[in-house]
Amino acid sequence: MEHSPPAAPELYTIAQLADELGVTQRAIRFYEAKGLLKPQRLGTQRVFGRRDRARLLLVLRGIRLGFSLAEVREYLDLYDADPTKREQMRLLLAKVQARIAALEAQQRDLRQALCELHDIVAQVEGALDHTRQTTGAKRRAK
Amino acid sequence: MEHSPPAAPELYTIAQLADELGVTQRAIRFYEAKGLLKPQRLGTQRVFGRRDRARLLLVLRGIRLGFSLAEVREYLDLYDADPTKREQMRLLLAKVQARIAALEAQQRDLRQALCELHDIVAQVEGALDHTRQTTGAKRRAK
DNA sequence: GATTTGCTTGACGTATACGTCAAGTGAGTG
DNA sequence: CACTCACTTGACGTATACGTCAAGCAAATC
Numbered sequence: 494m495e496h497s498p499p500a501a502p503e504l505y506t507i508a509q510l511a512d513e514l515g516v517t518q519r520a521i522r523f524y525e526a527k528g529l530l531k532p533q534r535l536g537t538q539r540v541f542g543r544r545d546r547a548r549l550l551l552v553l554r555g556i557r558l559g560f561s562l563a564e565v566r567e568y569l570d571l572y573d574a575d576p577t578k579r580e581q582m583r584l585l586l587a588k589v590q591a592r593i594a595a596l597e598a599q600q601r602d603l604r605q606a607l608c609e610l611h612d613i614v615a616q617v618e619g620a621l622d623h624t625r626q627t628t629g630a631k632r633r634a635k
Numbered sequence: 636m637e638h639s640p641p642a643a644p645e646l647y648t649i650a651q652l653a654d655e656l657g658v659t660q661r662a663i664r665f666y667e668a669k670g671l672l673k674p675q676r677l678g679t680q681r682v683f684g685r686r687d688r689a690r691l692l693l694v695l696r697g698i699r700l701g702f703s704l705a706e707v708r709e710y711l712d713l714y715d716a717d718p719t720k721r722e723q724m725r726l727l728l729a730k731v732q733a734r735i736a737a738l739e740a741q742q743r744d745l746r747q748a749l750c751e752l753h754d755i756v757a758q759v760e761g762a763l764d765h766t767r768q769t770t771g772a773k774r775r776a777k
Numbered sequence: 778g779a780t781t782t783g784c785t786t787g788a789c790g791t792a793t794a795c796g797t798c799a800a801g802t803g804a805g806t807g
Numbered sequence: 808c809a810c811t812c813a814c815t816t817g818a819c820g821t822a823t824a825c826g827t828c829a830a831g832c833a834a835a836t837c
Contacts, residue, residue: 508783518784523825537785537832554744559701561823571755576762586759593752600745602696603738610735613713617728620718650813660814665795679802679815703793781836791826802815807808 505541507532514549524552527562529569558599568592647683649674656691666694669704671711700741710734 502509511518524530525539529552532539541549548569555565571592574585644651653660666672667681671694674681683691690711697707713734716727 506784517826519826520824522786527824539784554748556824557701558741558744558748559699563823571752579763582759582763586756586763589752589755589759593749593756596745596749596752599700600742600749602700603742603745606696606700607735607738607742610713610731610738613731614728614735617724617731621721621724621728648814659796661796662794664816669794681814698794705793779837782834783832784834785832786830787828789826789828791824793823794821796819796821798817798819800816802813804812804814806811 503543505546507539507541510541510546510549514546514553516549516553521549524549524562527566529562529566558596645685647688649681649683652683652688652691656688656695658691658695663691666691666704669708671704671708700738 505513507518507521510516511521521530525532530541530545530548532541532545534540551569552562552565555568556562560568567588571585571589574581576582647655649660649663652658653663663672667674672683672687672690674683674687676682693711694704694707697710698704702710709730713727713731716723718724
């Protein structure tokens, strides 16, 4: 039996997972109820594995990107297609392309917003520099 | 009196604006109630100008990016600062920087998601090509 | 056994973002 | 005047995403 180095835990209680990822237990249960997570059970108690943890990370990222839980669920479903079924692969490809298109549209919005904000920064910094020089001239006059 | 070329309208009713931008009148009224829009009035009837239209476009983009209406309102407030007040400019700069940081974080999430989706595409297309070659070989065998 | 801790479910509440509906007003038309 | 259309406000409803609370169970500890 080999000694393996200390590794990340393979199993988590709901509290451990919630604490580590900065999310409430209630939210995790809610995501499970919505079909986004499928933890195993020890009796009635939920047991989360590494895959569940990774899946929850994807959920949280989708939420941060502004997607509804239903949309996030669809996204996760993309990973669950059966690779042996040609028709499913075709369908998956179409869905992935659609989601790529949605994200690319969002990216355009995002770039535009960033561009405008950088414009504001430039203007404000220009205005502050201008008034700072004026103030500096006043000080020399004293 | 010069003849100016046909231009975009300067004033809109709520129905015109809603129809043009693909949003319901109810939503527009809601945004006004939340302080995001401030149309003028002709009696009791709302009158939207070009600035209102532009502002609504910003609102809609913020929503698409996943921000709450409160967050969108904060974003719009960035444009309303008084340029003659140095302290407001400083505060504005800090707020803009914070918003830039948030958008950049979102951009990282977005890039990551796109990267993963492109991976899926590559895998699926690889799998389809593999099975297509197999199918092609069968056809030649007939 | 009593207490504590950590988990469960179920139900109701809150916040956000509108949708729907009803009642009312004003302007234009026949 | 009656009707139609386009607007208004206000109120209640719906959907989403949880938060809060209560009751219950299991395991560990004193």
